[in-house]
Amino acid sequence: MSLEPIAFGALAAVLLASSLAVVLTKNLFHSVLYLALSLTATAGIFLALDAEFLAAVQLLLYAGGVVTIAVFAIVVTERLVGDRITQTSRYLASGAIVAGALFVAVGGIVRGVPLPISPPPMPGDVTRAIGEALLTRFVLPFELLGVLFVAALLGALYFARPDE
């Protein structure tokens, strides 16, 4: 039991540090790599919440898919412009104020509400429950998700078409 807070603390530290690096680092490419680290740490948080299936989905789709696409976008745009993209930030002070105010507001609400200290036991296997619910109770949104992906795929093809 004493190991859990340590694991959570380590994961949270990695998550917050890599997320800060994503928004603060000058090199856009490094920024994407830190995003991969941050998304992997999130998968660790999902594991801590007994959601093994979601951790796998997170690793496959986010850390695998999104990071690959982002690297592609950076490489392609850098090739088009012919030199390295250095990204600068602006409005640092106002950004920090807005983000800090949001965190204080949400954190204050979370602190003021009585919340459970330890999670209730999960009935049965979570992955099995997800799979069963996905193909019975939630089958309509699941199929609609397929329609959305087809639309996204067609949209991407339309964007990528060669110029006439």
Added chain:
Amino acid sequence: MGLQAYLTLAAALFAIGLFGVVTRRNTIGILLGIELMLNAVNINLVAFARFNADPAGFIFTVFTISITVAEVALGLALVILIFRVRRTAMADHLDILRG
């Protein structure tokens, strides 16, 4: 760990993502900030689902993750397309629609 720890962590992550969206000048950088914010929301969803012992919350997260990935793919495709036309990825320079 209590639910409060997860919610606070997600709030911090959301604030960091918001900071990125506000301060970044590059469109890809803004998209990465949006990515962080969506990620924070996913942590919230999973935490609430776990503390309610309800698989429906996990399924909602499966949908948000999938839709986010489609959104990011199309967003980055748009960035590349804008780059082809305008030769810039800076959000300030994208003012074609200005009346």
